[in-house]
Amino acid sequence: MKKPTYHIKSYCHIRENTVSLNGVELFVGNGPNFPVFIKSVYKKFKVDYPKFFKMDNLSKLAFMAAEVLxxxxNLGSGVDNNIALVFANRASSLDTDRKHGASIEDDNSYYPSPAVFVYTLPNICLGEISIKHKLFSENSFFIFDGFNAEHLFHYSSSLLDLNKAEEVLxxxxxxxxxxYEAFLYLVSKDVGTKYSVKAINSLY
Amino acid sequence: MTKIYVSHNNIVSCLGLDSETVVNAVRDELSGLGLVEDAALLPVPFYASVLDREKLTVAFHNLNPKKNYTRLERMMILSLDEVVKASKLPLNDRVGLVIATTKGNIDALEGASPFPRERAYLAQLGMVLKDFFGFQNEAIVLSNACVSGILAISVAKRYIRRGVYDHVFVVGGDLVTKFILSGFNSFQALSTMPCKPYDEGRSGINIGEAAASVLVTSSKENLAEQSVEVLGEGTCNDANHISGPSRSGEGLYRSVHSAMQEARIDVKDIDFISAHGTATVFNDEMEAIAFNRLGLGRTPLNSLKGYFGHTLGASGLLETVIGMHSLHQNTLFRSLGYETRGTSQPLNVIHRTTPRELNVFLKTASGFGGCNTSAVFKRVKDWNKERR
Structure with missing residues (x-):
C-alpha cells in the first residue's frame, strides 16, 4: 500500500535567547537565565494569558513555541481544530522533579506543594497548550536520549494515516x-515542505 | 487492514509475579492494599500495594543478572522476561520496545539511593532494558501521566500499522516512592482507608506499584490463549484543567467515541468496561457523566484500584491484562470497595464476581494534563486454530 504524503506547513525554534519562525529571527532576548528570557518572549508577543505565570519552565517553553507557531x-475559535500534539525530549520533567524533590528532602523543611507537584509530568505542557487553543485532540509525550526525527516522523504520520488528527503539532x-531548546513544526495534508525524516532533520 | 493482537502477558505486583497468580487473586477478591507505616515514605500512615522486596530479589536473582539494577528495573525486567520468552520471537530489527512510566527511577534523586542521579533520566531506563534483553531498536519511552500504560498499546499498534515493526513488546511500571506519596498527599488526594471507587464513601486514592508487560503483534502465530484483537483506540484532551477532571467528561467522552468509531462497534457490543476509577470524588463523577453521555450507564463496569491501588504508568496496561483474562475466563470481576452508588449518574458497578459470556471490553484511563485514553478489545476465540 502506498503511503500518503504529508507536508510541513511551518516551524518554530526557541533556543540560545532567540525566537524564530520558519527560519526567520523574530526576537533576540538578553536574559541572564531562562525564566527572565521566557518572560521577555511572553511580553514581546503580547500574549496576555495570566496562567502563563503559574507554569513551570518546561511548560512556559512549550507554551510559547506553540503560541508563536x-x-x-489563525485558528478559528468556536470550531474544533483537530491538531494532535506529539512532543518529545530528553529530560522529561526533571527540572521540576528536582524542585519537588528538594521540598521533601529534609524532614525539618518538608513542604511539598501541589502547584509544583502537578508539573512533575512532561505531558502537562501538552495540557497547557490544549487548554489555551481548545484542542480536544490526541496527546503524547515521549522521551529519547537525543532528538529523534525518525520517531516523530512515524508517529505523527500514523496519526494522520489513521485519521486520528487533521494536523499534528x-x-x-x-x-x-x-x-533549553524548543523546535516545533506543524504537519498537515496541505501544501508545504514534503514531510520526511530528512526534512525534519534539516529544519531542526 | 492488518489485525493487531495483544498476546503474551505478565503482571508483577504484590498479588503475584505472573498473570495467572494475580488473576486468581483477583477472582478470589483478594486485595493487595495494606496499611504502611513508614515515616521515610510519608509522615502519616497510608494504604498502598507494595511489592515484597524479598520476593522480588529472589525471583530476579533467578535471571542471573550481571549488573546492578534499580528496584523498578528489576520489576520491569522480571515482567518483560516472561513475555519475551513466551513469545519465542528473535529480537531482530522488526521488533520494537515501548516503555510506559510516569516517574521511572525517580528514587535515584533521593540522597540515600546507591545509584547515580543520572539514572533518573528515562532514556537510561530505556537503555537498561534494551541492553538486558538485546533489543536492536532504541526503546520508545512514553511518559503521559496515568494514561501511559494504555496509550503504550496504542503506540505499539500505530507503529505496527505504519509498517515500522511487526511485533512490539510493551512494559509499564511505576513505584511507590516518597516523591509520589508526598505529591498526592499535598493534593489531599490520598485516602486514609482502602480506596472505594464509585462508592458514596470514597475518599481518595491509594498508590500502588507494579510492572506489567504484553506482546503487541500482527502475527497470529503462537498467540497466547488470552489474546485479544485491538479493535480501536483513541486519546483526547479535556482542554479544561491540568489537574482537575473536566465536569462534562469531554475528553473521556471523545476518546471512547474515537475508539468505538475505529472499532466500528455499537454501545450494545461492549460487554464490560474496565474503567479508571481512582476513587477521588471528582474523577469518578466525571467518568459517570462521560459514560452516561455515551449510553454506557448500564454496561457492567469495574475499577481494579481496590486490588492494586493506582499503579500510575503501569495501571492501564495491568488493567488491560486483567481484562484479557476476564474475557478468557468469561468472568466479570468485582469492583472491590464498592457498596453504594456515589455518583450523580447511574453506573452498573460489578458487585460480585460473576460468570458471564464475554467477547468485547472497553478500557479507559484519565490523567493529569487532561489526557484520556480508551481502547476496545475483542477476544480471539479461535486462538487455538490460529496458532500453528
Missing part, C-alpha cells in the same frame, strides 16, 4: 538546568 495559523521541547 499557532498564532500565525510535533517536535522537541527540552529543558534541563540552564539548557
Amino acid at each position: 499557532l498564532t500565525k495559523e 510535533c517536535g522537541w521541547v527540552d529543558l534541563d538546568e540552564n539548557n
